[in-house]
Amino acid sequence: MKAYNYINGTWREAESGERMGSRNPARPGEEIGSSPRSSRTDAEQAVQAAQTAGLAWRDRPAGERGELLRQMALCLEARSGELAELLTREVGKTQPESLGEVKRGVAILHYYAGLAMHADGEHLPAADGVSLLYTRKIPLGVVALITPWNFPVAIPLWKLAPALISGNTVVLKPATGASLTAALLVEIISEAGLPSGVLNLVNGAGAAVAAALVEHPLVQGVSFTGSNAAGRRIAQQAAARGIKVQLEMGGKNAVVVMADADLARAADAVVSGAMKSAGQKCTATSKVIVQPEIRERFTTLLLERLQAITLGPGESPGVYSGPLASEQQQRSVLAAIDAAREAGAELLWGGGMPQTAETAGGYYVEPTLFAGVDPASALAREEIFGPVLAVLEAATLEEAIDLANDTEYGLSAAIFTSSLTSAMTFIRRIEAGMVKVNSETAGVEYQAPFGGLKQSSSHSREQGVAALDFYTHTQTISLTM
Incomplete structure (x- = not known):
């Protein structure tokens, strides 16, 4: 399989033209494909595409965004066997585990599609007894999702689904050890008809591409799953810019x-x-x-x-x-x-x-x-x-x-x-x-909040309704006529 980056609705090589090979961990002599070795330039193009698509996606009715997620789930279900087979060959999981993970991804998409019409704020009594005082959730904007190789379908989807349903646009940076699986996943779900630029994929070495995303002035949130060392580095980069960061890391x-x-x-x-x-x-x-x-x-x-x-x-x-x-x-x-x-x-x-x-x-x-x-x-x-x-x-x-x-x-x-x-x-x-x-x-x-204490997490929660909190700001409105 020859994978590519997916930027602004098109599949393309990295600007460098360089590629990375992927081998079957059960039979390392078997090369199963290659993917682009991207650089900061590719990351910047993906962010710009997401930014350009952002306003129209944010303004799209929530019900329409939910319907697109439902279509993504149907596309994924139709090609679940194909994706599970590649996942097994690239990461080494047993076929039942791989197929179970893909089915979990289908369920995650259906779950967040159902939250499209979920209440996104509350009405509060105003002190003057006349004004309309209420809150609403608004999207962050462009978010970067940096995901690991051990669950290369489920983890990207449990980040991607709440990000999209909340009105954000996304740049996904998968682990190099799961780049082929990530590319096929994006190919499958993009068949649902997502507008160009709403979902972008950039493959490449973690340190270079991840840093380019976290440091980009248009990226407003970063969700990361991986090692503690990489998580701490990302947290420092995000803190320097004052943007939201979500970390899920190790466990003992x-x-x-x-x-x-x-x-x-x-x-x-x-x-x-x-x-x-x-x-x-x-x-x-x-x-x-x-x-x-x-x-x-x-x-x-x-x-x-x-x-x-x-x-x-x-x-x-x-x-x-x-x-x-x-x-x-x-x-x-x-x-x-x-x-x-x-x-x-x-x-x-x-x-x-x-x-x-x-x-x-x-x-x-x-x-x-x-x-x-x-x-x-x-x-x-x-x-x-x-x-x-x-x-x-x-x-x-x-x-x-x-x-x-x-x-x-x-x-x-x-x-x-x-x-x-x-x-x-x-x-x-x-x-x-x-x-x-x-x-x-x-x-x-997937319907329950997930996250750790101490050094396992940055203390926000993924999955369930709680995941929507990370991908949104709360806006307070007072309306007096």
């Missing part, structure tokens, strides 16, 4: 398993949360904290499930998890595993690259389980973003909560218990933006 998500829990159910959820998508989710389970009296039994349950996991190319039937998305990801995860061993953690399972015909040459890492983990170690406190799980012990619920909170992140957390008292204590004290009781840490619902 803990599960607490109490002695009164259904242990088999908990083990299923922990393994699913930690190992699906090769652990490459910001909400993936990274550490599990158990009471001493169930540690041995629960660890055995985890090992049974880990030993049954099948790795292989995402399109192969029956595969539980595919490869990591890139060689860089593989190296990073293996380095974290080596560091954990050197720090004295006990390796119970995995820890290397699988040696099978199905996985040969691919960017795979075995499902890995550590015990005897020092709570102060990097393994217990820092994000790895791979299929690595640490088991820690805590004698009491209070101690378990303290261990769960002992990290700079605060995205997702879960507890397994049959005690309502324990569940409510956990909910009150855990430092996480998303809290689960008797279900895995991974997974979000």
